[in-house]
Amino acid sequence: MERPDDPEDRARHVAARLAELRARVARAAAAAGRPAGDVRVLLASKTMDAATVRAALRADADARSAGSGTPPVLLGENRVQELVAKAPELVDLAPAWHVIGPLQSNKVNAALRWAAAVESVADDALAQRLSERVRERPVPLDVWVQVNVSGEPTKHGAPPEAARGLAVRVAALPGLRLAGFMTVGANTADEAAVRAGYALLRRVRDDVVGCGEPGTAEAQGLSMGMSRDLEAAVAEGATVVRIGTAVFGTRDVAGPGSAPAR
Ligand SMILES: *Cc1c(COP(=O)(O)O)cnc(C)c1O
Numbered sequence: 001m002e003r004p005d006d007p008e009d010r011a012r013h014v015a016a017r018l019a020e021l022r023a024r025v026a027r028a029a030a031a032a033g034r035p036a037g038d039v040r041v042l043l044a045s046k047t048m049d050a051a052t053v054r055a056a057l058r059a060d061a062d063a064r065s066a067g068s069g070t071p072p073v074l075l076g077e078n079r080v081q082e083l084v085a086k087a088p089e090l091v092d093l094a095p096a097w098h099v100i101g102p103l104q105s106n107k108v109n110a111a112l113r114w115a116a117a118v119e120s121v122a123d124d125a126l127a128q129r130l131s132e133r134v135r136e137r138p139v140p141l142d143v144w145v146q147v148n149v150s151g152e153p154t155k156h157g158a159p160p161e162a163a164r165g166l167a168v169r170v171a172a173l174p175g176l177r178l179a180g181f182m183t184v185g186a187n188t189a190d191e192a193a194v195r196a197g198y199a200l201l202r203r204v205r206d207d208v209v210g211c212g213e214p215g216t217a218e219a220q221g222l223s224m225g226m227s228r229d230l231e232a233a234v235a236e237g238a239t240v241v242r243i244g245t246a247v248f249g250t251r252d253v254a255g256p257g258s259a260p261a262r
Pocket residue numbers: 044046078100101184226227228242243244245246
C-alpha cells in the first residue's frame with residue numbers, strides 16, 4: 001500500500017481508500033444482518049501528518065454531502081503528544097477525537113483539551129483522575145473500558161474477569177458517561193481466535209448493560225476491529241471499527257516526518 005509523495009495524489013489516494021473501506025464495512029454489516037449505519041468508522045491517525053488526516057476528513061465530508069448517509073468518521077490517537085500536535089491544525093473541521101492508547105496521569109489535562117472520548121480506561125485510577133478533571137463540565141466525558149480479551153501480556157486493558165466491576169465503578173463516577181467497551185484483538189491469523197475475543201467483549205458488554213447498576217444501561221458501544229479483522233468484529237457487534245492502514249497505508253516505523261512508507 002503506497003502513499004504518494006505529491007499532496008494532491010495523496011489526498012486522492014486517501015479518498016479512494018476511504019471509499020473502499022466504507023464499502024467493506026457495508027458488506028460486513030450486510031453479512032451480519034446489520035444496517036451499515038450501525039458501524040462507525042474511527043480513523044487511527046497515528047504517525048500520519050495533519051494534511052493526510054485533513055484529506056481523509058474532506059473525503060468523508062464530500063461523501064456525506066453526496067448522500068452517503070454515513071455518520072462522520074471519528075479520529076483516534078494513541079499518543080497525547082500526537083493529539084496535541086495535530087488537533088489544532090484540524091480544528092476548523094471539528095472532528096471528534098478519541099484517545100485510543102494508554103493515558104498517563106500527567107497527560108490527562110493535555111488530552112482533555114481535545115478528546116471527546118477516552119477509549120482506553122483500564123483501571124480505577126485513570127477513571128478517577130478523569131472524573132475529577134471533568135466534573136465541572138456541562139456535558140459528561142465519554143469513556144470506554146478497555147478490556148484485554150486475548151490475555152496477551154503486551155496488551156493494555158483490564159482482564160475480562162475484572163471488566164464488569166471496573167465498568168460499574170466507572171459508570172458511577174461524576175462527569176463520566178460509560179459509552180461502552182474497547183479492545184485490541186488478538187494478534188494472530190487464527191480467525192476463530194480473533195472472533196472469540198470479540199464475542200467475549202460483547203458478552204462483557206451485555207452483562208454490564210443488563211446489570212441494572214447506575215449509568216450502565218447506555219454502555220452499548222463496542223469499539224473493536226482494525227484493518228485486518230473488521231469483518232470478525234462487525235459480525236460480533238462492533239459499533240466502532242478503528243482503521244489505520246486500510247485508509248492511510250502502511251505506517252513508517254520511523255514515524256512522522258520521514259519518507260512515506262512504500
Ligand atoms: C493503530 C491502531 C488501530 C488501527 O490499526 P490498523 O491495523 O492500522 O487498522 C486500531 N486501534 C488501535 C488502538 C491502534 O493503535
